[in-house]
Amino acid sequence: MIALMIETLVKFAVVVGGLMTAAAYLVLLERWIAAWVQDRRGPNRVGVPLTNIKLFGLGQPLADGVKFIFKADVTPRHVDRVLYWLAPAVVMAAALCAFAVIPFGSVLPDFLPADWGVEEPIRLTVVPALDVAVLFVFAVGGAAVFGVLLGGWASNNKYSFLGSLRSSAQLISYELPLGLGILGVAAAAGSLHFNEIIARQADSGWWNIFVQPLGFVVFIVAAFAEASRLPFDLSEAEQELVGGYHTEYSGVKLMMLLVGEYLHMITAAFLIVIFFLGGWHFWGLTDGVDSPGGDVVAWPAALARVAVLMAKVLLVILFFMLTRWSWPRFRYDQLMNLAWKVMLPWGVLNIVVVAAAIEFAGRWAAAWGISPAAATALAGWVALALAVVLTAWADPTTADNRPLRIPPALRGSSDET
Amino acid sequence: MKPDDPSISWVEPPELGLAGKSYLPLFVQGLTTTVRHLFSPKKTVEYPEQDHEIPDPIIYRGVHRLNRDEQGRVKCVACFLCATACPAHCIDIVAAESPWPDREKYPQTFTIDELRCIFCGMCEEACPVDAIELTSLYNLSGKSREEMIFDKEKLLSIYDQTCQAEPSRTQRSDS
Numbered sequence: 001m002i003a004l005m006i007e008t009l010v011k012f013a014v015v016v017g018g019l020m021t022a023a024a025y026l027v028l029l030e031r032w033i034a035a036w037v038q039d040r041r042g043p044n045r046v047g048v049p050l051t052n053i054k055l056f057g058l059g060q061p062l063a064d065g066v067k068f069i070f071k072a073d074v075t076p077r078h079v080d081r082v083l084y085w086l087a088p089a090v091v092m093a094a095a096l097c098a099f100a101v102i103p104f105g106s107v108l109p110d111f112l113p114a115d116w117g118v119e120e121p122i123r124l125t126v127v128p129a130l131d132v133a134v135l136f137v138f139a140v141g142g143a144a145v146f147g148v149l150l151g152g153w154a155s156n157n158k159y160s161f162l163g164s165l166r167s168s169a170q171l172i173s174y175e176l177p178l179g180l181g182i183l184g185v186a187a188a189a190g191s192l193h194f195n196e197i198i199a200r201q202a203d204s205g206w207w208n209i210f211v212q213p214l215g216f217v218v219f220i221v222a223a224f225a226e227a228s229r230l231p232f233d234l235s236e237a238e239q240e241l242v243g244g245y246h247t248e249y250s251g252v253k254l255m256m257l258l259v260g261e262y263l264h265m266i267t268a269a270f271l272i273v274i275f276f277l278g279g280w281h282f283w284g285l286t287d288g289v290d291s292p293g294g295d296v297v298a299w300p301a302a303l304a305r306v307a308v309l310m311a312k313v314l315l316v317i318l319f320f321m322l323t324r325w326s327w328p329r330f331r332y333d334q335l336m337n338l339a340w341k342v343m344l345p346w347g348v349l350n351i352v353v354v355a356a357a358i359e360f361a362g363r364w365a366a367a368w369g370i371s372p373a374a375a376t377a378l379a380g381w382v383a384l385a386l387a388v389v390l391t392a393w394a395d396p397t398t399a400d401n402r403p404l405r406i407p408p409a410l411r412g413s414s415d416e417t
Numbered sequence: 418m419k420p421d422d423p424s425i426s427w428v429e430p431p432e433l434g435l436a437g438k439s440y441l442p443l444f445v446q447g448l449t450t451t452v453r454h455l456f457s458p459k460k461t462v463e464y465p466e467q468d469h470e471i472p473d474p475i476i477y478r479g480v481h482r483l484n485r486d487e488q489g490r491v492k493c494v495a496c497f498l499c500a501t502a503c504p505a506h507c508i509d510i511v512a513a514e515s516p517w518p519d520r521e522k523y524p525q526t527f528t529i530d531e532l533r534c535i536f537c538g539m540c541e542e543a544c545p546v547d548a549i550e551l552t553s554l555y556n557l558s559g560k561s562r563e564e565m566i567f568d569k570e571k572l573l574s575i576y577d578q579t580c581q582a583e584p585s586r587t588q589r590s591d592s
Contacts, residue, residue: 033455036455036456037454038454039454039457039459039461040460040461041463322448322452322455323448326450326451327444327447389435391438391439392436392438392439395438398438
């Protein structure tokens with residue numbers, strides 16, 4: 001019991017410490033990418049404090065943190081004090097909670113003396129035994145909406161309120177495609193356990209992105225929307241809403257809200273990697289002793305699994321950051337149309353295809369002379385192509401909501417001008 | 418105004434076509450642009466260590482200078498045209514009888530308040546004898562307001578400092 005507590009506490013410290021450092025340095029990375037994409041240099045001055053050593057600006061996160069902490073923490077007089085103070089805590093707690101079940105590696109080989117009473121092999125997840133880990137992550141992710149909602153409501157400010165209204169409507173809408181994207185993965189793996197989902201992909205060597213491309217597209221779009229990242233950052237559209245739900249926040253509370261957002265992005269990146277990009281698996285590099293996805297591993301493979309997982313997560317985060325500068329923000333009706341008229345049907349189609357593949361892949365494989373996984377992948381890619389062409393043809397996202405309509409008599413005459 | 422008013426011209430957005438509606442070409446286009454800029458050379462300059470490159474120092478409008486003639490005397494004839502043209506009223510001239518036979522007046526004092534100056538270049542335009550000119554020196558700073566009021570000696574010393582790199586207009590037209 002004591003051994004389990006110590007083990008959990010150690011893992012907890014590693015995860016929380018790692019996450020906070022990662023969030024701080026991702027802010028720096030984001031500023032670098034923003035600068036590089038705009039042909040600037042980005043922060044490159046702050047290095048070791050009190051010296052002249054610059055270190056490419058790697059001291060910037062420390063300076064940012066110190067600045068936030070020493071800023072005046074203003075609580076405006078017109079706010080609802082209890083909720084105003086509660087909101088950053090809720091956002092932060094919800095964002096951190098998700099990492100209780102998200103694996104940051106696979107397993108470690110046995111290395112502790114047997115009389116310590118630690119159950120080996122040690123799994124690199126804070127709470128590895130939770131069988132409904134996927135559900136847990138989504139429940140906690142849903143709770144994060146409360147923080148945004150409370151912050152906007154308690155601020156008693158119209159910009160904040162509009163931001164939180166948009167945000168909650170957006171998050172609730174995109175929960176559906178997000179869930180549908182996962183359903184295919186869970187059905188294919190037959191488990192709601194992260195380790196099991198990764199192990200299935202590792203054993204077959206077919207990552208879910210190859211087998212269920214449609215599900216991947218649906219999930220990654222929904223994940224962007226859930227993390228409130230561009231092109232879906234309607235909740236804090238600076239041009240319209242000042243700062244959105246955190247307009248009235250300053251100092252440490254603002255920092256907590258912003259860090260919470262970064263943690264959401266990290267969570268989304270982890271989920272994308274685990275569900276669709278094979279988690280810690282890389283062909284030939286991370287094989288276990290018995291099977292590619294097995295729990296019995298040697299040290300090199302165990303460390304390679306951690307490194308591969310982190311590298312993949314970093315790549316996905318880089319994609320998140322590049323996306324921010326690549327495409328303009330969606331209009332709100334476009335955002336909703338995309339969720340309900342495109343992503344939802346695509347998600348349903350994905351489930352139908354995956355379910356059919358689970359049932360009939362063996363027969364298709366025999367008929368076409370390929371392996372069952374390849375048959376599933378083929379069905380998936382055909383479904384994706386079909387979905388894209390059908391959507392482009394039906395064009396459900398274009399809605400003419402202008403108050404004045406072109407009179408029928410004048411329709412078509414504009415070609416001449 | 419009614420929708421069928423003949424003075425309204427109705428314009429429809431251009432058709433996107435199947436590829437445009439599928440969003441895929443735009444997706445790829447956006448990402449390639451971003452990635453290309455990620456690795457392109459940077460436009461900004463690390464200022465204190467590295468100086469800005471001024472494309473044409475002759476037309477740049479930086480700190481003023483008072484030009485000297487061939488005998489090293491101040492060129493100014495104290496006509497007050499620059500002070501009159503100055504929209505910020507930052508030029509103050511005290512004229513005196515010229516000690517030299519080739520002109521009637523010369524500036525006894527000539528001060529420019531660089532803090533009031535808006536670097537518009539009107540003084541340079543107004544000057545009939547090309548005595549006042551703007552140089553390409555841009556890193557103008559000082560620790561007090563008094564320090565930033567440049568007198569005749571200071572302005573002449575700026576000419577000595579910059580005359581090699583930036584010859585005055587009369588010298589340029591000679592060449």
